[in-house]
Amino acid sequence: MGRDKKRSHRDDSSSSSSNFDHRKKHHSSSTTANPPPISSQQRTGKHPTFVSHLETPNLHPKVKLLCEIIANTHSLSVENVLDDTGIRVSQEDVEQVLKLSYGFPGPAVKFFRWSGFQLNDKHSPYAWNLVVDLLGKNCLFDAMWDAIKSMKKGGLISLATFASVFSSYVAVDRVEDAIMTFEVMDQYGCPPDIVALNSLLSAICRDGKTAKAREFLRIAKDKIRPDADTYAILLEGCENERDVVSARQTFSEMVVEMGWDPKNVPAYDTFLTTLLKGPDGMREVLKFFDSMKERRCYPGMNFLKVALEECVRTGDAKGAWLLWESMVGRIGFRPDTPMYNSMIALHCYVKETDVARRFLDEMVFHGAFPDTQTYNVYFQFLIKSKKVRDASVVFTEMTKNECVPSHANCSSAVKMFMDHGDAYMAIKVWKCMIDSYHSDLDETGNLLVMGLRDTNRVPEAVKYAEDMIDRGIKLNSSTLSKLKQSLSKLGKGYVYDELLRKWKAR
Structure with missing residues (x-):
């Protein structure tokens, strides 16, 4: 692109095992597209680590043995060791072994060459791509080009x-080398078209160098017209780098170059998601969202999900409602359970529990079903708001749907129900709690026993006190003392004596 510089195939890296033309080749001439080479590389900073056979379960014994030979044998000896095994390999075997041998490039290439003799040099295109990827990820660029x-x-x-x-x-x-590779790829029978350009830009952006990708696009677009994917890639790079300024510039360039297109959902989605991360995020988002809406252009579900989470974080019920009405009410997006959870939580936070209940009731009609989080968020705010009757209904509904209240919600609910004289519901919650949790039950158990005793339900108080002792839940001495007083007044000191005996035995 404006350069006549030719790519050198002999740069500053080398490999002793770079001779791939070890004998006359009879490769298949098929140019069928393959999946991208699967790199086993995981980058930690600039120091690559590779997944090997040691981290891969359920490997075929033959593949595992070949991987072990490659991992533990010097490249000068590996072919002899492989010969001694008498193993026959298929194309699929070669692919699997190469995917797990990135950490041993020299022996891996020797294995590739050795297996070529068995396969009459008919390696799959995918295996060749793996070799190229393996050498490149180990910075053996001379061998890669060979x-x-x-x-x-x-x-x-x-x-x-x-x-x-x-x-x-x-x-x-080495972004410049990547760019020069793009400029000479036509010499290898691969056209430097928009698909190739997008592949290059994607590689640059994935590595956190979106500014360089944008810079090269300014040069490249004189010969190659960008498409929607081009700008979606750049905008995704801006999002990953939290670069709101560059995202605005890229979006403006896209609109000038491409116009407004309702099908360009990924770009709109990524752009608005990036704006959310700015200092005045939601205000900016709503401004651009209105512009898009006027042109019948909308972002996707990913943006809506992230935006709702941001609204929950900031307590912005108005912003959430505007987005929800536009994307769910007007154009018929089908929100999932996490999105409903966000709306329910948000309206609970702003003390609009009735609105939250409407969302809970309507979600099943959109194919989303309440989960444990849905119920727990709503149940928690009903407890805080002291809405005893509603909390009772929700508890019954959630347990019927096999959703368990959180430990904290159980504890708070027992207290609320006892404080409001609803011992029946307090006991139901306590039974659910001891069935679901096996620690930190002392405080709630003692609270229940004391509450039953204080509401003149002494027999039930004794019953649950005994059950606590049997379960190993600590019954406080102060609770025992209060029970003693009540039982003595009723002339049932012997009941207390039996309770005390059990308590001491534990």
């Missing part, structure tokens, strides 16, 4: 090959 030249002879190069090269260069801060 492999690419061998692939060219067999007509095996695809965009997946170059996507791997782009990511390998970008991962070690």
Whole structure:
């Protein structure tokens, strides 16, 4: 793009095992697209680590043995050791072994060459792409290009090959080399078209270098017209880097270049999600959202989910309602359970529990079903608001639907029901609590026993006190003392004596 600089295939990295043309090749001429090379690389800073056979369960014994040989044998000896095994390999075996041998590039390449003799040099295009990726991720760029030249002879190069090269260069801060690779890829039978350009930009943006991707696009678009995916990639890069300023600029460029298109949902979704992360996030979002809405352009569900979570965080019920009405009420988006949970939580926070209840009731009509979080959020605020009757209904409903109240909600509910004279519900919650939890029950248990005693339900107080002792739940001495007073007044000191005996025995 404005450069005539030719890509050198001999850069500053080398590999002793870079000779792929070890004998005459008879590769398949198929150019069928393959899945992208699967890199086992996980980047930690700039130091790559690779998944090996040791972290992969249920491997076929043959694949496992081959991986162990590669991992534990010097590259000079690996072919002899492989010969001694007498193992025969298939194309699929080679692919599986290569995917798990990124940490041992020299022996892995020797294995690839050794297996080529068995397969009459008919490795799958995917296996070749894995070799290219393996060498690139280990910064063995000379050997990587040797492999690419061998692939060219067999007509095996695809965009997946170059996507791997782009990511390998970008991962070690060699963006210029990735760009130069893009500029010479046509020499290898792969056109530098918009799909290839997007692949390059994606590799650059994924590595946190969106500014460089935007800079190259300004040059490249003189020859290649960007498409919707191009801007979606750049906007996703801005989102990942939390760069609101660049996101605004990129979005403006997209509108100028592409116009407004209702089908361009990913770009709108990513842009608005990025704006949320700015200092005046929701206000900015609503401003741009109104502009989009006027043109019948909308973001996707991901944005709505993130926006609702942000509204919950800031207590912005108005903003949440505006977005909900536009995307759910007007254009018929079908929110999922987490989104309903956000709306229910938000309206509980602003003390609009009746509105929260309406959301709870309507969600099943949109194919979303209340879960434990849904009920617990709503139940918690009913308890805080001292809405005893509503809390009773919700508790019955949630347990019927096999959703268990949280430990904290159980404890608070027992206290609320006892404080309001509803011993029946307090006991129901307590039974649920001891069935579901096995620790931190002392405080609530003592509270229940004391509450029953204080409301002249002494027989029930004794019953649950005995049950607590049997379960190993600590009954306080002060609780015992109060029970003693009540039982003595009723002339049932012997009941207390038996209770005390059990208590001491524990």
